[in-house]
Amino acid sequence: MIKQSFIGLAKPQIEYEVLVAGQPEPQLIQPSEKITLFLEKSPVPNDSILFNVGDKVKTGQKLSYSADTDTYVIASVTGTISSISAFAGDYGKSHTAISVDVDNNEELDDQFAELAANPTLDTARNFLSGMPGNPSFKAFSETAESIHTIIICGVDRDLLITTNQYAVKTHIKAIKNGIGILKQITGVDNILMTVPQHLMQDAIAGNAQVRVVDSEYPATLPHLMMQSLLDQVVPAGKRPEEMGVCFLSAEAVASIGRAFDEGRIPVTKTLTLVDKNGDKSLVSTIIGTPISDILNTYGITLHEKDRLIIGGPMTGSAVYSEDYPVQADTDAIIVQDSENLDLVSDYPCINCGDCVRICPANIPINMLVRFLEAGQYEEAADQYDLYSCIDCGLCSYVCVSKMPVFHYIKLAKYELGRMHAAEAMNA
Amino acid sequence: MLNHNKLIVSHAPFWHNGSSISVRSYHTMIAALPAVLIGIFQYGPRALGVVSLSISLAIIWELAINKVTRRTVSIGDGNAALIGLLFAMLLPATSPWWLVATGTFVAVVIGKHIYGGIGGNPFNPVLIGFAILMVAWRDFFDFNEVLVNYDLGFAMVYPLAAAKHLGTAGIESFSTAGLLLGQQTGGIGSNFGLGLILGGMYLIARGFIRWEISLSFLAGVFITALLFHINNSELYAGPFFHLFTGYTLIGAFFLAPEDSSSPVNFIPMLIFGVGAGIMTVLIRNIGSFVDGVPFAILLMNLVNPICDKIRPKALGKVG
Numbered sequence: 001m002i003k004q005s006f007i008g009l010a011k012p013q014i015e016y017e018v019l020v021a022g023q024p025e026p027q028l029i030q031p032s033e034k035i036t037l038f039l040e041k042s043p044v045p046n047d048s049i050l051f052n053v054g055d056k057v058k059t060g061q062k063l064s065y066s067a068d069t070d071t072y073v074i075a076s077v078t079g080t081i082s083s084i085s086a087f088a089g090d091y092g093k094s095h096t097a098i099s100v101d102v103d104n105n106e107e108l109d110d111q112f113a114e115l116a117a118n119p120t121l122d123t124a125r126n127f128l129s130g131m132p133g134n135p136s137f138k139a140f141s142e143t144a145e146s147i148h149t150i151i152i153c154g155v156d157r158d159l160l161i162t163t164n165q166y167a168v169k170t171h172i173k174a175i176k177n178g179i180g181i182l183k184q185i186t187g188v189d190n191i192l193m194t195v196p197q198h199l200m201q202d203a204i205a206g207n208a209q210v211r212v213v214d215s216e217y218p219a220t221l222p223h224l225m226m227q228s229l230l231d232q233v234v235p236a237g238k239r240p241e242e243m244g245v246c247f248l249s250a251e252a253v254a255s256i257g258r259a260f261d262e263g264r265i266p267v268t269k270t271l272t273l274v275d276k277n278g279d280k281s282l283v284s285t286i287i288g289t290p291i292s293d294i295l296n297t298y299g300i301t302l303h304e305k306d307r308l309i310i311g312g313p314m315t316g317s318a319v320y321s322e323d324y325p326v327q328a329d330t331d332a333i334i335v336q337d338s339e340n341l342d343l344v345s346d347y348p349c350i351n352c353g354d355c356v357r358i359c360p361a362n363i364p365i366n367m368l369v370r371f372l373e374a375g376q377y378e379e380a381a382d383q384y385d386l387y388s389c390i391d392c393g394l395c396s397y398v399c400v401s402k403m404p405v406f407h408y409i410k411l412a413k414y415e416l417g418r419m420h421a422a423e424a425m426n427a
Numbered sequence: 428m429l430n431h432n433k434l435i436v437s438h439a440p441f442w443h444n445g446s447s448i449s450v451r452s453y454h455t456m457i458a459a460l461p462a463v464l465i466g467i468f469q470y471g472p473r474a475l476g477v478v479s480l481s482i483s484l485a486i487i488w489e490l491a492i493n494k495v496t497r498r499t500v501s502i503g504d505g506n507a508a509l510i511g512l513l514f515a516m517l518l519p520a521t522s523p524w525w526l527v528a529t530g531t532f533v534a535v536v537i538g539k540h541i542y543g544g545i546g547g548n549p550f551n552p553v554l555i556g557f558a559i560l561m562v563a564w565r566d567f568f569d570f571n572e573v574l575v576n577y578d579l580g581f582a583m584v585y586p587l588a589a590a591k592h593l594g595t596a597g598i599e600s601f602s603t604a605g606l607l608l609g610q611q612t613g614g615i616g617s618n619f620g621l622g623l624i625l626g627g628m629y630l631i632a633r634g635f636i637r638w639e640i641s642l643s644f645l646a647g648v649f650i651t652a653l654l655f656h657i658n659n660s661e662l663y664a665g666p667f668f669h670l671f672t673g674y675t676l677i678g679a680f681f682l683a684p685e686d687s688s689s690p691v692n693f694i695p696m697l698i699f700g701v702g703a704g705i706m707t708v709l710i711r712n713i714g715s716f717v718d719g720v721p722f723a724i725l726l727m728n729l730v731n732p733i734c735d736k737i738r739p740k741a742l743g744k745v746g
Binding site: 002307313351363399 | 439
């Protein structure tokens with residue numbers, strides 16, 4: 001954990017993790033008994049879901065929710081579906097959790113293999129969305145022609161993570177292949193690849209324009225990269241996609257390259273495991289593997305009141321169960337001992353201004369948080385720039401009162417989103 | 428899902444830089460110690476008595492208000508103790524116990540808790556307590572009168588009173604070096620300029636106060652005093668005299684940068700500091716009070732909310 005330096009006047013330097021050269025290949029961890037896949041739609045009782053408990057699935061098989069929706073998940077192992085249940089995620093996200101008992105005789109599904117020889121955007125959209133790195137092809141269909149730039153992130157979004165750096169370092173051929181396919185299927189020629197300084201040489205082989213991104217957090221967040229690389233400011237509350245720029249992670253592009261090259265959908269996810277002492281190991285595992293399998297392999301035991309985090313220390317999310325599976329965008333698993341937790345307090349803002357000075361988006365957080373505490377979300381959005389927030393979490397990190405500032409902000413955005421959706425429904 | 432440990436689930440971020448209110452309060456108190464210790468050394472046990480009484484009463488008032496309002500006990504964060512210490516630093520060593528009791532009551536209860544407690548106070552609580560006492564019992568703050576029984580081996584006149592009544596002729600016996608070394612009468616903790624400056628530099632380096640406010644406050648005092656001095660050097664003392672006498676230094680490093688009552692954006696901090704500096708010298712030179720620091724800072728506290736609206740444009744803000 002990075003603590004404040006004694007000289008508090010100096011701006012804290014929070015550097016991204018650098019991939020250590022010459023590191024051994026990550027250990028591949030196989031799921032021991034079962035895997036769990038999340039389908040991004042909650043099961044509705046009367047819907048006829050296209051798969052059932054007891055169905056056999058093959059590796060790479062597409063499990064669609066129903067014929068009318070394009071929600072699907074790709075089976076990452078061969079086995080038998082043992083349960084289908086609703087699962088509530090953060091901020092009202094609801095999923096269908098599909099558990100599959102793993103069968104040791106792996107069989108490959110050939111539906112994608114037949115289409116792989118002829119890459120099209122439809123094939124990518126219909127089969128590749130849940131691949132490692134979580135590529136999203138939605139931007140290309142929603143806003144048909146308007147995407148003009150694709151930025152491939154060879155940098156990682158959060159601290160301690162090296163997934164994308166690892167992809168650039170070791171899978172640059174697959175990335176090159178993926179870039180070629182992206183150009184072909186999307187028709188976008190302007191493809192940039194962002195890397196940290198030390199991967200500059202490796203990235204050149206990727207056949208895209210290479211740009212170096214600052215090594216200090218939060219320079220790799222999409223909104224800030226838009227500003228530093230393209231000199232474009234994303235208007236508050238908009239996504240980069242609405243400006244015609246699509247972000248894909250290097251791991252996702254490598255997955256695209258490999259999928260079309262091998263005719264087989266990749267299912268192995270690379271992630272960083274951080275144990276209670278802060279020691280890091282690079283791990284690769286099948287999507288859907290329960291975290292407990294990974295912890296067991298590394299001999300990490302969880303005790304009462306420890307914290308298990310999916311994702312990086314600044315923007316990840318804590319989960320309540322070891323059974324939670326590795327997902328397509330799980331870049332890190334962090335285990336924190338109950339003795340080393342930084343918990344929030346119920347102190348009010350003392351107006352010290354540390355958050356205001358560290359905020360990359362110039363938000364008057366000292367004022368904003370007072371409105372958010374009182375639940376006055378609309379005032380917060382109108383007067384104090386709630387929507388300018390780019391979700392970096394630095395405000396909570398430096399808060400002297402240990403207020404959950406970032407939590408307040410996310411909650412406010414979520415609640416406002418719900419309110420606006422309800423208004424639109426009733427209009 | 429049986430037989431599972433209960434894990435702690437909370438929102439990101441999962442790291443914290445380790446700063447806390449108590450660290451801030453206690454280190455501000457440590458920074459104030461050199462000046463306080465010299466004051467106690469100069470004025471003896473009575474000064475020690477005032478300081479101890481003030482700190483303990485401030486803590487007791489805080490505890491009392493915690494109990495009355497049924498909130499969590501907050502004396503552990505050190506803020507009440509800090510208020511007590513800073514308040515004592517402004518008082519003369521001969522202050523009677525009831526003066527300290529009333530002052531700390533006003534500071535902690537009216538200055539801080541009436542407005543919602545830490546972080547909610549629009550004015551510096553220490554100065555609220557001090558200003559009310561100064562208006563109510565002005566005689567107890569006439570340093571020439573209350574310190575008449577002390578002889579510390581230097582001119583026992585309050586420099587600002589001398590400058591006010593006699594012009595520059597009255598302050599010839601004060602040298603800048605002497606003022607810095609604490610050879611002047613005044614509040615217990617506000618005489619030893621060097622100690623206050625050292626403490627202030629420590630606070631700035633640790634990031635506990637905002638240097639912009641302190642430096643612009645001193646700049647405001649310096650420039651205004653200089654202009655007065657150039658205009659009429661017989662009537663108005665020079666800028667260094669104003670910097671190192673009265674409450675200027677304690678105001679610059681310990682009172683003006685109080686978190687809740689001062690701005691956080693760059694330009695407002697400069698306006699706040701310079702404004703308080705100018706007001707200080709205006710009150711000293713043409714106002715009716717001998718020292719203007721408490722009122723100048725309180726006045727700028729009033730301007731702070733509007734002032735802090737001057738801020739950089741947020742990312743992606745349209746219009």
